[in-house]
Amino acid sequence: MTPPSGGGEAHRTGPGDAARPASLAGAKLAEVPFRTVGDALAAAACSTERLVFVDASEREQVYPFSEVRHRARRAAAALGRLGVAAGDRVAIVLPTGIGFMDAFFGALLAGATPVPLYPPVRLGRLDEHLRATARMLAAAEASVVISEGRLRLLLGPAIAEARPPLGCVAVDDLTRVTEEAEVPHDPEALALIQFSSGSTVDPKPVALRHRQIAAQLTALLGEMPLPPGEGRVGVSWLPLYHDMGLIGCLLSALYYPGSLVLIPPEVFLARPVLWLRALSRHRGVISPAPSFAYSLCLKRVRDEDLAGVDLSFWEHALCGAEPVSLAALRGFAERFARWGFRKEALRPVYGLAEASLAVTFSPAGGGVRSTAVDAQVLAAEGRVVPGGHEIASLGGPVPGLEVEVRDEEGRLLDEYQVGRVHARGPSVMTGYYRAPEATARALDAEGWLDTGDLGFLAGGALHVTGRAKDVVIIRGANHAPQEFEECLVEVEGVRAGCAVAAGFTPPGGGEEVLLLLVERARAQSPAGARGDARGDARGDVRGDARGDVRGDVRGDVDEDAALEARVRAAVAEVTGVRPHTVALLPPGALPRTSSGKLRRGEALRRYVAGELGAPAPTGPLRLALAAARGAFALARAGRRP
Amino acid sequence: MDERETEAFEVIRKVFAGELEREAPVEAGQHLRDLALDSMEVTVLMVELENHFRVRLDAADAIEVATVADLARLVAARAQAAP
Numbered sequence: 001m002t003p004p005s006g007g008g009e010a011h012r013t014g015p016g017d018a019a020r021p022a023s024l025a026g027a028k029l030a031e032v033p034f035r036t037v038g039d040a041l042a043a044a045a046c047s048t049e050r051l052v053f054v055d056a057s058e059r060e061q062v063y064p065f066s067e068v069r070h071r072a073r074r075a076a077a078a079l080g081r082l083g084v085a086a087g088d089r090v091a092i093v094l095p096t097g098i099g100f101m102d103a104f105f106g107a108l109l110a111g112a113t114p115v116p117l118y119p120p121v122r123l124g125r126l127d128e129h130l131r132a133t134a135r136m137l138a139a140a141e142a143s144v145v146i147s148e149g150r151l152r153l154l155l156g157p158a159i160a161e162a163r164p165p166l167g168c169v170a171v172d173d174l175t176r177v178t179e180e181a182e183v184p185h186d187p188e189a190l191a192l193i194q195f196s197s198g199s200t201v202d203p204k205p206v207a208l209r210h211r212q213i214a215a216q217l218t219a220l221l222g223e224m225p226l227p228p229g230e231g232r233v234g235v236s237w238l239p240l241y242h243d244m245g246l247i248g249c250l251l252s253a254l255y256y257p258g259s260l261v262l263i264p265p266e267v268f269l270a271r272p273v274l275w276l277r278a279l280s281r282h283r284g285v286i287s288p289a290p291s292f293a294y295s296l297c298l299k300r301v302r303d304e305d306l307a308g309v310d311l312s313f314w315e316h317a318l319c320g321a322e323p324v325s326l327a328a329l330r331g332f333a334e335r336f337a338r339w340g341f342r343k344e345a346l347r348p349v350y351g352l353a354e355a356s357l358a359v360t361f362s363p364a365g366g367g368v369r370s371t372a373v374d375a376q377v378l379a380a381e382g383r384v385v386p387g388g389h390e391i392a393s394l395g396g397p398v399p400g401l402e403v404e405v406r407d408e409e410g411r412l413l414d415e416y417q418v419g420r421v422h423a424r425g426p427s428v429m430t431g432y433y434r435a436p437e438a439t440a441r442a443l444d445a446e447g448w449l450d451t452g453d454l455g456f457l458a459g460g461a462l463h464v465t466g467r468a469k470d471v472v473i474i475r476g477a478n479h480a481p482q483e484f485e486e487c488l489v490e491v492e493g494v495r496a497g498c499a500v501a502a503g504f505t506p507p508g509g510g511e512e513v514l515l516l517l518v519e520r521a522r523a524q525s526p527a528g529a530r531g532d533a534r535g536d537a538r539g540d541v542r543g544d545a546r547g548d549v550r551g552d553v554r555g556d557v558d559e560d561a562a563l564e565a566r567v568r569a570a571v572a573e574v575t576g577v578r579p580h581t582v583a584l585l586p587p588g589a590l591p592r593t594s595s596g597k598l599r600r601g602e603a604l605r606r607y608v609a610g611e612l613g614a615p616a617p618t619g620p621l622r623l624a625l626a627a628a629r630g631a632f633a634l635a636r637a638g639r640r641p
Numbered sequence: 642m643d644e645r646e647t648e649a650f651e652v653i654r655k656v657f658a659g660e661l662e663r664e665a666p667v668e669a670g671q672h673l674r675d676l677a678l679d680s681m682e683v684t685v686l687m688v689e690l691e692n693h694f695r696v697r698l699d700a701a702d703a704i705e706v707a708t709v710a711d712l713a714r715l716v717a718a719r720a721q722a723a724p
Contacts, residue, residue, distance in 0.1 A: 056688060056691075056692055057692070120699075120700035121680045121683055121684060121700065122683065122684065122687040122698050122699050122700055122702065122703075123673075123683050123686075123687055123698065123700070123702055123703045123706060123712075125703065126700045126701060126703060126704070129700065150699055150701070151699070151700075153701075154699065154700055154701050266684045266687075266688055267688060269681050269684050269685055269688070270660075270684065270685045270688030270689055270692075271688070300660065475681065565675075565677075568677045569674050569675055569677050572677040572678060572679055573674050573677075575680075576679055576680025576681075576683065577679050577680065578677055578678070578679040578682075
């Protein structure tokens with residue numbers, strides 16, 4: 001187990017001991033090997049490196065980059081014939097497979113900008129997916145959508161709403177031509193539009209130029225240098241509509257060049273062991289994943305499925321895209337050491353779509369590091385003093401990047417002070433696609449990106465402690481809180497418009513989970529807030545009907561449990577995310593601005609600090625009531641305690 | 642339920658008890674909505690059913706599926722139709 005690195009250093013504010021400013025710069029960026037993705041693909045096509053697609057039965061399909069490129073050049077010709085012009089946006093809704101490559105590289109070689117969007121979840125809420133897809137198509141002003149087979153038919157309503165001028169085409173039709181084409185690329189042209197949150201509410205299209213992606217990939221090469229020749233293999237199950245899978249895995253394989261083994265994300269979720277077996281079979285050196293993937297392996301991989309597995313080639317086990325869970329990473333390292341996994345391979349990293357991908361990287365071979373702080377002081381005052389709560393170190397800026405921590409007014413803070421994390425460098429976007437207001441909020445005149453994350457610098461490393469922006473990150477996917485809150489509008493018993501969704505780390509650690517703070521409608525208020533219900537017809541009827549206190553209490557417990565179950569079911573059904581905690585609050589408990597808007601960040605802070613809602617249960621009856629309420633809610637929602 | 646539906650139902654039960662860690666056994670009449678599945682759990686269930694019966698399920702299938710029994714029936718029908 002790696003000891004906390006900074007525990008003692010947090011004292012460094014004594015007299016005469018000048019505090020250092022919260023500012024770090026990465027190494028100088030090396031010369032960029034390829035100016036555009038097209039150049040990198042052309043070079044990779046001259047190598048023997050390849051893409052390998054693994055299916056649920058572990059059968060593999062192999063495509064050397066030379067073939068990937070030929071197919072892409074045919075797709076580019078077909079897109080050109082279809083009317084796609086240089087500079088157009090081409091949306092792609094496809095699962096992991098060679099079809100995605102045809103569409104993605106085909107669009108690039110046609111001089112267009114690919115916009116990868118997520119395909120619908122099987123048996124999920126199709127209407128929600130269509131709504132989000134239509135919004136994203138509109139935000140990116142896509143001229144055409146590339147999809148396949150039945151999926152293409154399913155997308156019909158979204159296409160009808162967004163009306164891309166060239167409609168929706170099947171990817172299979174693009175590679176049937178024999179003609180090839182490639183439009184010369186300008187490093188200033190947009191190489192990719194990726195959505196920072198696949199949201200139905202306020203989709204933000206992050207527009208990245210070839211030169212920005214080239215700078216990011218060059219920085220990654222600098223952080224993970226691999227010797228030339230054999231054995232440059234990456235393994236990824238990450239979705240290709242996400243920066244970590246697309247830029248971090250697919251495009252970096254081109255830049256090395258190296259081979260990449262791809263597992264569809266849904267196959268990994270069902271059979272996490274396939275990830276580890278693919279790493280072993282292909283002697284994978286690099287593989288990134290969010291914390292939850294390491295947890296999932298701990299929970300769902302059985303020893304007997306690992307016969308003969310050797311993880312000793314895995315040098316860069318990157319961990320990012322969601323808050324790092326130290327418990328998950330340490331548990332993973334301990335358990336899988338038997339199969340050759342080296343704990344030094346773990347590298348917590350930090351990044352965001354707006355910076356192309358990575359901002360900071362833990363040093364190679366250093367394993368997991370942390371700083372131990374007082375959680376109470378951190379939550380209440382935003383100060384870093386030594387304590388028993390460990391926060392993962394995310395390392396220093398990657399080559400070319402700078403990081404600063406600033407206060408709310410934009411003034412540079414010192415180390416060990418919590419503030420807003422800012423980043424600047426050649427891989428940071430120039431702006432969101434045709435959204436000047438959102439861009440102005442994110443970037444200042446000097447090119448500094450306000451990441452919206454809160455954190456501090458210590459010992460030359462970034463530590464992220466929370467989030468100033470309203471974003472909930474579940475398993476590496478960004479969600480706007482409104483997505484969850486809107487689900488509750490029609491739920492009976494919820495005070496209309498009075499719910500806050502937030503991401504939080506549950507007590508005891510682990511990955512970020514969904515917290516819902518929900519005010520009861522007045523008629524539903526239990527004993528503590530009964531005063532509110534007086535005069536209300538339902539409250540009166542209930543008061544008449546139940547003579548004794550016990551009956552009343554049981555009624556409240558039942559009502560709360562039922563309300564909580566309704567809230568859970570509504571959110572899970574619409575968003576596909578199951579709330580971890582639903583806190584029912586008396587009407588008016590949530591903090592608001594003077595104009596009546598809910599203050600999500602403040603609500604979360606108060607909840608974590610134990611300052612929100614009804615007074616804590618004290619007497620034996622209230623304790624029993626609280627326990628019963630919890631048990632009822634869990635039983636109703638079918639969850640384990 | 643015919644034989645194939647019963648088999649599908651048993652696979653569904655097994656996934657809920659195993660991968661999805663639900664303590665109470667699922668019943669045929671239960672609504673999927675009330676089971677509050679998240680997207681990862683739905684995916685796990687679908688991939689397991691697809692693998693077991695060698696069928697393809699997709700997003701449009703949600704329209705005809707409300708209960709656990711509906712899902713078993715759909716999978717059985719797909720398996721029947723598959724070559």
